[in-house]
Amino acid sequence: MSDLGSFDDDWLLEFQRKSGITDEAALKCLQRDLQVVGKHYRRVIETTPCDLKGSPFNKTLTQRGDWLQSNVINPASRLLASLADEQKPWFSTWPYEKQFDQFPDRERIKADLEAILEFSTLLQRSLRGEQSWDAATNQELRFYIFKDAYAAVRKNLPDFTPKQSIYAELQDEKTKRFVDPFSEAMRHIYAEITGIDEQLVRLIRMVIQDPNWDL
Structure with a gap:
């Protein structure tokens, strides 16, 4: 679990492939910002009861x-x-x-x-x-991880914005996901922090509908 949230150079190469971004300087700045985000949320996950990888246990x-x-x-x-x-x-x-x-x-x-x-x-x-307020730790933690990851992307890649994209059903699965470079990139960031590959449909739909929702 200790490697989660490290955002190393191998991760960055895969992010570059998924996103199609070629600006090396901007990508390096994004990497540094995400390393701060990743370190913060790995500490939160590893000390908070939740259902994410590395947590001590999961309680409501x-x-x-x-x-x-x-x-x-x-x-x-x-x-x-x-x-x-x-x-x-x-x-x-x-x-x-x-x-x-x-x-x-x-x-x-x-x-x-x-x-x-x-x-x-x-x-x-x-x-x-x-x-x-009908809040739940697992959902709230996912929201804040996505929110801070999105803020880092907006800061360093201002032209890499969410757009209306294809909403496709996954092969051999009963779930759907957005299929486009932005969605793939956000899921790649999220998985690096949480260790879980989730579709993030609700959160991605939120930024598609209003790219400035976090401001």
């Missing part, structure tokens, strides 16, 4: 919010309550004092727990907010 926003509630927020809240000053007698070690070191620094522990609780509560609130 609901599952993540529920996990935080059950495994972090509730236990941290209970532990904080247990460490309150009035609960100290529960930790009495008499008559076993010689078997115990001093109890760990309560104030430091409570401060750490409060920070964890604040972080987890805010994260859960953000996840629930995404749910209310």
Whole structure:
């Protein structure tokens, strides 16, 4: 997985073949910009629950919010309550004092727990907010990868624009894809970051209908 998102020279040659672009200087600038995009999204993918290659695991926003509630927020809240000053007698070690070191620094522990609780509560609130907007990590991540890749293409290859193209059914498949140099090039960029060859029909149709949609 470590090679994904590298946008090396072999990748660039294939991009040149698919796109038909011959401007070597512009292609090199695009390559550098895409390497930044690729590095960013590989870090995101490799640390975020999603269905893309190299992710730690795939969980929905609901599952993540529920996990935080059950495994972090509730236990941290209970532990904080247990460490309150009035609960100290529960930790009495008499008559076993010689078997115990001093109890760990309560104030430091409570401060750490409060920070964890604040972080987890805010994260859960953000996840629930995404749910209310009917968002999903897998779809949202695809959108932003495509958006930033398209921005790099617009910046470095301003004349390489999406056009109405052939919409063809793939041989031996029940899916369709746009068949033209721009669509092939965008899928080539996307696959380099995600490791997945997807048709990206909805996203490509979006830029065909409005090439300035991301501005």
